[in-house]
Amino acid sequence: MQAPHVVVVMGVSGTGKSTIGQSLAALLGVPYAEADDFHPPENITKMSAGMPLDDADRVPWLDAIGAWAHDRTGLGGVVSCSALKRAYRDRLRAAAPDVVFLHLTGDRALIADRLRDRKGHFMPEALLDSQFADLQPLQDDERGVEVDVTPQPSVITQRAVEELARLDADRPA
Template sequence: MSTPQVVVVMGVSGTGKTTIGPLLAARLGVPYAEGDDFHPPANIAKMSAGTPLTDEDRRPWLDAIGAWAHRRAGLGGVVSSSALKRSYRDRLRAAAPGVVFVHLTGARELIESRMSHRTGHFMPAALLDSQFATLQPLQPDEPGVAVEVSGSPAQITERAVTALHGYAGSRPAPSA
């Protein structure tokens, strides 16, 4: 990636967005923003209670992430966001047209195991089914790459960096 991009690290809960996001930002030399910090308190309360968010619940959260990404345009940055639906990613791209997605993917069993071992997170493992049911993987016409989450955080980050460099090299430069 020769010009600073804003990268959205996406995927269902438990894929490692909060772990990989800062590592990826460090490798790219750009700031990291934790997507969960953009949630309004009502969203956190719903998820903590085991209630999935609705599209209406997600709009202000996506708009806040999109505004951060817009401010980082041309400067670069990495932000985490589940971005499970195409419409959510479209909303982020409308706010910040140059964003690129890194979709963290993996076997449900691995992700569930990771979720059951983490502490201090408001998203219960019970909502994993709703996350997978909602997930619409990146489509070929969307800017981004899929990265498998098996292995260590360092290995996953290296795969993400390699995939992003390969992706950037395969795309024409945006016109001014």
């Protein structure tokens, strides 16, 4: 990869954004930020109660993540963030125009199994359908790559590095 990028690891809950984000950051030698840490307490309370966030709930969260990415511009970093809708990614790009997206994709049944096995997280499996309903995959004019989450995390991370490097190789100088 051309360094330094800020990579936003995106996808629905349960795709492994935190696991892959931490692994990718360690491999690239850049800081990692967990998007869940940017949520205001009201958002966590709402999600813990099984209520999906609406766009208004996400604005301060996205702005905080965007500010972090902006501060890392030219230095590099990795941040996990669902970034499900194009408008959310546009908001992140408005704050940090050079961000690159890594969209973790997978089968709904596999992801639901992972959510059922996850302990101590405020995001319940019951909200997975709302996340898939909101998901707008990366479009051709968005700088990013997709990687399937079926393999083991080490394989996913290696594929992510390869795809991001290919993205850089295809970028005009």
